[in-house]
Amino acid sequence: MIIALIGNQNSGKTTVFNQMTGRNQKVGNFPGVTVSKKDAPLRGHPEFTVVDLPGIYSLSPYSAEEVVTRDFLIDEKPDVILSVIDTTQIERSLYLCIQLIEMNIPMVIALNMMDEMRLQGSHVHIEELTERLGVPLVPISASKNEGISELIDETVRVAKAGQKPAKLDLCSGPAHRAIHAIMSLTEERASAAGLSSRYAATKLAERDPLIQERLNLNLNELEAIEQIIVLMEEELLTDNLAALANMRYCFIDEVVSAGIHKGSGENLLTQRLDRVLTNRFAAIPIFILLMALVFWVAFGLPGSWLADQLTSGMGWLTGRIDSSLTAAGLNIVLHSLIVDGVLAGVGSVLSFLPLIALLYLMLSILEDSGYMARVAFVMDSWMRRLGISGAAIVPLIMGFGCSVPAIMATRTLPSKRDRRLTNYMIPFMSCSAKVPIYGAIAAVFFPDHAGLVIALLYLLGIYLAVLLGLGLRQRPDSSKAAPFIMELPTYRFPSFLSVSRNLWQKIRDFLRRAFTIILAVTVIIWFLSHFNRNLNFVSSSDDSLLAWLGSAIAPVFNPLGLNDWRIPAALISGFTAKEAVISTLAVMSGATVETLGPTLAALFTTPSAIAFLVYVLIYTPCAAAVTAARNEFGNWRDTWIMIIFQLLAAWAVAFIAYGLALLWGISSAATISIIAAMLLLPLVLNYRAQRIQPV
């Protein structure tokens, strides 16, 4: 049996889902965290499957998520709808709810955020609401795990009894009459199409093209319906959409005034925070400071101290295993596989776990607090200059964590152009898997300024994304900005449970990757770099299979100052997972965690190390991210265009960076002036774009 979780964005559906199933899905306090449906068995009732659907505000035919939810409800026929409501915003939540009730599927309403209602001093008359809505209601506070077991019991009971909602009468004159007239006209068609007649009639009154198609109406019927609608419009002196929205909200106002006693306690915290965080002068500096804090905690003192501890711990462990294996007299090939392959490769990646965990921790605290929606609000006018909606800032910031969820989150953006462009920009936001590469190389070539170099790489990525957006706006035909209509959620103190769940999930993912895909790549690379073409074990990797393969591609990278065959080999392995670049370099050079530094120093010069870092920043993200992008583009052709674009852009920018680094040795003044000119480029592009098409 299927339980469908449906509710507004940010109503806490995913928290309810996690509580009901014991899963660890990612949650956050900004609209649209859940973008694709997820399912899991109900705790204690394995015969039930809970499906978490994306958050929606209505069942209109305009937005992709709303159509997905509608189709799911019609085609998959869930046994019960569990409608999750943010009780502090009950009016807007009920708007979706009563459209769901019209579908005539057994239903339970979860009144979430009851803890906040109590704080406001508000009171909910559950019996009154139940009677007026004709659907059982259960008050809960999902984040505090209150009322969840009652909710599960009630949902199971309603599903087993097949208890459909009582007939709602949103009596409101002409609109009501029109719906009933259409209902009597299309009742048979609706039941033939497997729809509730009430739902079909309401959608037809909205002139919903998808339902008109589904019902197979003939011209006569369409005309008769049109006449009914026109009559209603004339009577109400407004059009059909406004009439129906009005009818629903009138009914809701009645229900709410009878069933809810609103307390006077306003949410002062949100008001006070907003006064500062969206302040005219302070908003942008605070945003920059917060992001700087996030990166300082991850890559500055706290993160690097933890990473150092782990590295030395791992070095000690490797040494112990190495000496005990030698003492045991193990076969030299096996010994090499364990020490040079597994320990060197996986170990070099594992030592970056603290950095990545801290970065995720900070980002998920920001997400949970509700600040991200403010960032979208504050940044909208700037983002529009790049030709995308302010809402795109959320996936872009998520991109600093991992490109895969970030690319999936673009689905909530309002227009196709927004989604495409954001998908192109996300890989420019250095994901956390690139941190090991930056960290290892910067520590060797810029020991005193490693943090600065990493910061500059992040900024370079942002700069390139800006350039891309502005560049594409030069075309006069670039479409107009899609509407930006977004809820600003109440600030909530990040729940320890949810933050730690997100974090644990991420650590587990990272460890799983380290011991599966990165381990596998490491072993393959070890094999390729320790055996020659006749499959004989070789002591020096210069004679190996991999050297032979790498040398074939190496000429491509010669202009970047990257002459060694190991570099293209490492870059190719990075396609499986970015961390693999550094583990591959370690394995191929026969380095351990502790000797990685000198090994890298021998592979690169300072200019070529810069070129390498820049190349890594820009070139194609890992296979998982490419697959996610393919799902968003919907075809392989556009995906291949993106891959080729990324490879070419990476090469070109790395070439420029290498040239500038060489020039620095000759004349630092010339280098600085070229860089300054490049920094002015966005301003020029923006000026030109403004003239072609003002924002």
Place this chain on the structure above:
Amino acid sequence: MTLEELLPGQQANIINVGGEGALRRRLLDMGLTPGTSLEMGKPAPSGDPLCIRIRSYVLSLRKADAAFVEIDSVTAAASPCGNCYGCSRNPRQEQGCKSRRGRRARRRGAL
């Protein structure tokens, strides 16, 4: 007048929602129906998008989209400075403003 002309802190009722297609549908779905009262909040730093308090939640929308929403005559905020949407940029604010900026402005005779 239309919604984007409303100043921060002012309240009004919606008369009509114009526009078409997805935009209009979205505005109506988010609760901007005729007869609903709303209050203008402080806009984003660049003055666009705006934010309004409606049906006990806060909604942000762009000026260009707000221009489709017709509203009736304006009433000043019921409780001056009683909400987050400060009165410093509201020239119609007359008395009772308790914020430091408002008091200073009154002393200077700016209001």
